[in-house]
Amino acid sequence: MTEDEIAKIIVNSAFNVHVALGPGLLESAYEACLVYELLAAGLKVSSQVNLPIVYRGVLLECGYRIDILVENRVIVEIKSVAELNNIHMAQTLTYLKLSDCRLALLINFNVARIKEGIKRVINGHLEN
Numbered sequence: 001m002t003e004d005e006i007a008k009i010i011v012n013s014a015f016n017v018h019v020a021l022g023p024g025l026l027e028s029a030y031e032a033c034l035v036y037e038l039l040a041a042g043l044k045v046s047s048q049v050n051l052p053i054v055y056r057g058v059l060l061e062c063g064y065r066i067d068i069l070v071e072n073r074v075i076v077e078i079k080s081v082a083e084l085n086n087i088h089m090a091q092t093l094t095y096l097k098l099s100d101c102r103l104a105l106l107i108n109f110n111v112a113r114i115k116e117g118i119k120r121v122i123n124g125h126l127e128n
Helices: 003-021 028-040 085-101
Strands: 044-051 053-055 059-062 067-069 072-081 103-108 120-124 125-127
Touching: 003 028, 003 053, 003 072, 003 103, 003 125, 028 044, 028 072, 067 085, 067 120, 072 085, 085 120
Parallel strands: 072 103
Antiparallel strands: 044 067, 053 059, 067 072, 103 120, 120 125
């Protein structure tokens, strides 16, 4: 399965969660429901994945966590905020860099239409 195929399943699953719950809940609620949807779709899913930093050859556990990692290839960062801003993008870009993943989806569930809350990040470049 390609990263784009995985991303399509993630986007469809996020849509299902958003239709069922709507905006305004905590990120943890959306994360739990999205994990459930992705597992039901038959994907390998891990949540709250530790993301260490290698600094000068030393592995440091600094408390960074990927919200959801799908098929060990696609990062999903969950937000429930008024609007996404540069710090959310910077966090997602850093997670891509540290994990050596190629694709991330930054999903803000606190929107009227979920399509407006999804940003694809590929190799440090934002796509809409």
